[in-house]
Amino acid sequence: MNQVKFGPELISRLMDHLCSQLSGCEGVGLSVWPDGELLRATGAAVELDQVQLDSGEGPLVEASREERQVSGRVRDLDVVAVPGSWGDSGPAVLTVYLSHSPGIDDLKAIEEIEPLVATAAAVIEFCAGEVLRADQMVRMVQHRRYIEQAKGLVMGARPCQPGEAFELLVRASQNANVKLRDVATALVLVVGGTLEDDAAEVAEPPRAAFDVAERLWDALRV
Template sequence: MEQVKFGAELISRLMDHLSSQLKGCVGVGLSVWPDGKLLRAAGRAGELDQAQLDGGEGPLVEASRYERQVSGQVAGVDVVAVPGSWGDGGPVVLTVYLDHSPRVSDLQAIEEIEPLVATAAAVIEFCAGEVLRADQMVRMVQHRRYIEQAKGLVMGARQCAPGDAFELLVRTSQNANVKLRHLAAALVLIVGGTLEDGAEEVGVVEPPEAAFDTAHKLWTAIKM
């Protein structure tokens, strides 16, 4: 089977395609919150995404925090923000800026392209530009399941919203200098005792000791 290398060019092509499908599109962006990083941008998306990242508010931030599609305005420009996959820094959010209020046809076009953009971004983040293999893709999906499980554990213990739980996991991993996927897997092991069946077969190994230490401290703190 021919190997495929994913990169920034793929995301750019997908974003350019989306822009061409939307009349009145003034920009398309791809950013990460709460990490506060602008990944890719075309048109006015660069300045408008960055303003929300710097200010910590706006449709982009709300879409990440509440894990749902959000429409609104930024500097008088209409925007649709859609959260997708996530990396160690937070959910990847696709933003589409329009010179008019979003129409049904606009939302349909966004819904068709967003999963492809999110998947491409996740692959790039996980594989760090390497040639993608099937086992890497399976391992990436497995790690993200543990992040979802860890987020659910935090939500249950703190009775908080999904975005708040995710922000806590991200902040904890960054402060302790451990990867989010390692922290998540360690937390699942501490609370549940085991990883999912078949995890070792796809290369998901037990997290490092630092991740366990961090997960223990986190779980103790939120259970108090």
């Protein structure tokens, strides 16, 4: 069976490649919010990503909460923050720090590399450094799809931003000590009754996940 092995060094190489394509690049970071974890960073991103994670403010946090690309300034540098793949801890947000305002070519280069960085981070989180088989990659994609669907259900029941919906799911899973992907899958089942046709390889969530999902859905409909 085909195997693909990813590691933190892949993220570093992708980030170094991105920085080399940008004039005036002062650093690149990859962080998770609301978990507040700095996954990887180079140059100015080492300090400036951490500043935003600690304060809960800045383009990095705004990009995560609103699930959109955000440009701004942190201290004396321009920054572009792009949210990517959602995992159990939150969206992986790619930040790029520049000594000048980002131009069209800068944004194009960031848009091209961001999916690769986010996917590499998601794979590392999912398989915890192990060799990832093709069937595991399929399940990883499916789990993230259910997280997105669960976010949509929360937003439909209680109007809020994508990041706020995700934080609500995270709190529910953490309070019950149940994996987020299990809570999300259970919520989709509780509300919709079934999963998609291509979900045969996804194991049914444990009973505890259904308990969390049912309580959450009841609370959202009050």
